[in-house]
Amino acid sequence: xxxxxxxxxxxxxxxxxxxxxxxxxxxxxxxxxxxxxxxxxxxxxxxxxxxxxxxxxxxxxxxxxxxxxxxxxxxxxxxxxxxxxxxxxxxxxxxxxxxxxxxxxxxxxxxxxxxxxxxxxxx
Numbered sequence: 001x002x003x004x005x006x007x008x009x010x011x012x013x014x015x016x017x018x019x020x021x022x023x024x025x026x027x028x029x030x031x032x033x034x035x036x037x038x039x040x041x042x043x044x045x046x047x048x049x050x051x052x053x054x055x056x057x058x059x060x061x062x063x064x065x066x067x068x069x070x071x072x073x074x075x076x077x078x079x080x081x082x083x084x085x086x087x088x089x090x091x092x093x094x095x096x097x098x099x100x101x102x103x104x105x106x107x108x109x110x111x112x113x114x115x116x117x118x119x120x121x122x123x
Contacts, residue, residue, distance in 0.1 A: 004021070055081075056081050078092075
């Protein structure tokens, strides 16, 4: 089972992602964490996800989203960054990988637990 954390302060985006994932990959264990709530990142660290899905704006301020700390605590973590304005999806490990569709994102989710840090392969 792959643990997926969805970080968002927009419930509509979160619900859309959850609905898509449940339809396409029902075996995922999905936890929603609202970023504006107190203790959100502590909750994320204690959940110990394999994959974190978040909006681009969450990555723009390192003081708000401690990316280095997250990768040091969870070295095999996969981040999937969703850009609402451009509809882009990127995967971040030690490198970034562009994704062009929800299918690419699902492939990345399914491969999350099996790859070494910084390595992504499509099935």
